[in-house]
Amino acid sequence: MKKVKYAVVGAGHLGYIHLLNLKDIPSVEITGFYEIDKDRKKFVEEKTGIKGYDSFEELLDHCDAISIVVPTKSHYSVAKSAIKHGIHIFCEKPFMASIEEAEEIIKLAKEKSVIIQIGHIERFNPALKFLQNEIKNPLFIECHRISPFNPRGTDVAVILDLMIHDIDIVLNIVDSDLIDIKASGAPILTNNIDIANARLEFKNGCIANITASRVSNKRLRKLRIFQINQYISINFLQREAELYWISKSINQDDDIKTLAQIESDGIQKILNYKKFSFPEYNPLKEELLSFINSIVNGETPPVTAEEGRNALEIAIIIEEQIKRKLERIL
Numbered sequence: 474m475k476k477v478k479y480a481v482v483g484a485g486h487l488g489y490i491h492l493l494n495l496k497d498i499p500s501v502e503i504t505g506f507y508e509i510d511k512d513r514k515k516f517v518e519e520k521t522g523i524k525g526y527d528s529f530e531e532l533l534d535h536c537d538a539i540s541i542v543v544p545t546k547s548h549y550s551v552a553k554s555a556i557k558h559g560i561h562i563f564c565e566k567p568f569m570a571s572i573e574e575a576e577e578i579i580k581l582a583k584e585k586s587v588i589i590q591i592g593h594i595e596r597f598n599p600a601l602k603f604l605q606n607e608i609k610n611p612l613f614i615e616c617h618r619i620s621p622f623n624p625r626g627t628d629v630a631v632i633l634d635l636m637i638h639d640i641d642i643v644l645n646i647v648d649s650d651l652i653d654i655k656a657s658g659a660p661i662l663t664n665n666i667d668i669a670n671a672r673l674e675f676k677n678g679c680i681a682n683i684t685a686s687r688v689s690n691k692r693l694r695k696l697r698i699f700q701i702n703q704y705i706s707i708n709f710l711q712r713e714a715e716l717y718w719i720s721k722s723i724n725q726d727d728d729i730k731t732l733a734q735i736e737s738d739g740i741q742k743i744l745n746y747k748k749f750s751f752p753e754y755n756p757l758k759e760e761l762l763s764f765i766n767s768i769v770n771g772e773t774p775p776v777t778a779e780e781g782r783n784a785l786e787i788a789i790i791i792e793e794q795i796k797r798k799l800e801r802i803l
Contacts, residue, residue, distance in 0.1 A: 480532050482541050489521075498761060507528075538768055565591075565592040590778075595642060595709055607716065613680050613699040615681075615696070621692065622688060622689075655794075657669070658795040667687050704718075717746050720743045723743050731743055
């Protein structure tokens, strides 16, 4: 099979990790990377043995696909140049800095038959993937994504830095139109919003309550989904999932615990519980593999540019709503 000639644009912390993962994918031939910081370029060249190009345009002449791992404000210009060369794009989130940029890139990519995949990495968490079929008609969703402060990523608000992961997940699992958004938040350690909460209401009645913070002494990544006769809890960090559900009789499976027997209107119900644990995995490598497979097979990627645009739109609405509230307070 012909290898995909691949390059990385941006060799900072995450771009460097992209390069290391790409080296482990047999179907990829890494042709180089571009990094504007000369000292960083030299460091990455020495560590990886991969050629760093002095010119971004020259790099584009030597690849079929790229990872865009530069600050969000540069996503548009990099993507536009790549599309002109007919180069497929893996773009780290957030997709673009504005909806207008996202829509133009989507339009240009379609005209050139360029595949774009967005780096919403939690879609590849094994706990979420395993329980995807259990998610049928959510009524209430809770998301918590909390991290200790890290200067990296503070060029954007916590909504685009962290919350956008959960926005993408919610939009992916709720099959209904969004009808209302209520958000609040505050800048705590930076000039950007560092903690935020958003309540999303969907036409089918589902409510999603999403909290994101980079002002904490611990990390937390949890998703809770409540639906008729069932509750699903996913711990993204620990790669664990818990499933609670109602049945009419006691299950004899040794892996299933009976937590309670409930009688309602003369009908006995059994509350069951099962815990699932998953081995360590490399979600970034899985993302890149799925992108490569989409290129090789001419398939739609698992996280499309349109989905990236949709998550971005909601994130921007949330951020703007919070900023308007803060203008009245501060």
